[in-house]
Amino acid sequence: MIADKERLPEHIGFIMDGNGRWAVKRGLPRKMGHREGAKAFRKIARYCKTIGIKYITFYAFSTENWRRPEDEVDEIMRLFGEYLDEVKDFEKDKTRLIFIGDKSAFRDDLRVRMEEIEKSSSVYDEMTLMIAMNYGGRDEIVRAARAAAEMAVNREIKPSDIDEKLFSGLLYTGGIPDADLIIRPSGEKRISNFLIWQSAYSELYFTDVLWPDFSPDELDKAINDYASRSRRFGGV
Numbered sequence: 001m002i003a004d005k006e007r008l009p010e011h012i013g014f015i016m017d018g019n020g021r022w023a024v025k026r027g028l029p030r031k032m033g034h035r036e037g038a039k040a041f042r043k044i045a046r047y048c049k050t051i052g053i054k055y056i057t058f059y060a061f062s063t064e065n066w067r068r069p070e071d072e073v074d075e076i077m078r079l080f081g082e083y084l085d086e087v088k089d090f091e092k093d094k095t096r097l098i099f100i101g102d103k104s105a106f107r108d109d110l111r112v113r114m115e116e117i118e119k120s121s122s123v124y125d126e127m128t129l130m131i132a133m134n135y136g137g138r139d140e141i142v143r144a145a146r147a148a149a150e151m152a153v154n155r156e157i158k159p160s161d162i163d164e165k166l167f168s169g170l171l172y173t174g175g176i177p178d179a180d181l182i183i184r185p186s187g188e189k190r191i192s193n194f195l196i197w198q199s200a201y202s203e204l205y206f207t208d209v210l211w212p213d214f215s216p217d218e219l220d221k222a223i224n225d226y227a228s229r230s231r232r233f234g235g236v
């Protein structure tokens with residue numbers, strides 16, 4: 001149960017970690033862990049909508065994840081494609097979808113589908129769901145730096161116009177508020193290149209629960225913990 005509905009985070013980031021270990025613990029192939037992880041993703045996204053979280057970001061595939069065995073990468077792409085086919089759900093839920101990361105690396109059908117969904121769901125504003133696919137925080141910052149440099153070379157801006165506001169507008173998450181809370185299950189305690197600019201003042205929450213077991217109750221615990229913290233943003 002959420003103790004204080006007045007102190008909900010506006011934007012929560014989820015690092016969906018522990019799928020492989022969940023499967024191995026049960027003597028199953030790792031890809032079964034991703035299947036369960038995809039179910040947990042749907043359940044948590046739906047629950048966030050119910051409790052009134054405005055922005056959620058899920059780290060589904062990093063720029064480094066291509067190094068995994070081919071059948072594992074194929075399974076993650078299959079699960080992702082399956083989710084993209086559930087477009088009626090986003091419409092029913094009035095949810096805006098944004099895919100952050102470099103889309104150019106994806107199969108044409110997936111890329112086109114992502115672009116179509118972003119366009120058709122852009123009319124909704126009850127909740128914004130971001131899925132980080134082929135995403136890397138450093139890569140995102142380098143791209144924004146390049147875009148700012150190009151604007152300066154084209155004389156659209158002066159180098160001195162580049163400030164935090166302009167720069168953050170050039171990130172994949174341009175226009176979206178920074179993450180208030182970042183949750184990483186599975187016992188690892190690091191950010192792993194996820195929303196590194198946007199997490200400058202995020203509260204971090206770690207739990208040993210593996211992502212496929214991460215339930216609405218676990219999320220309530222994280223939100224209650226968040227609500228008990230005092231956020232000072234460098235002040236006193």
Ligand code: FPP
Pocket residue numbers: 016017018019020021022034035037038041058059060061062065076079080083131186
């Ligand atoms: C990390 O666990 C998880 C991933 C790299 C993939 C996450 C993908 C999904 C949940 C499914 C596809 C996405 C959507 C949006 C439907 P891990 O494999 O690193 O776990 P381990 O640390 O236990 O090995």
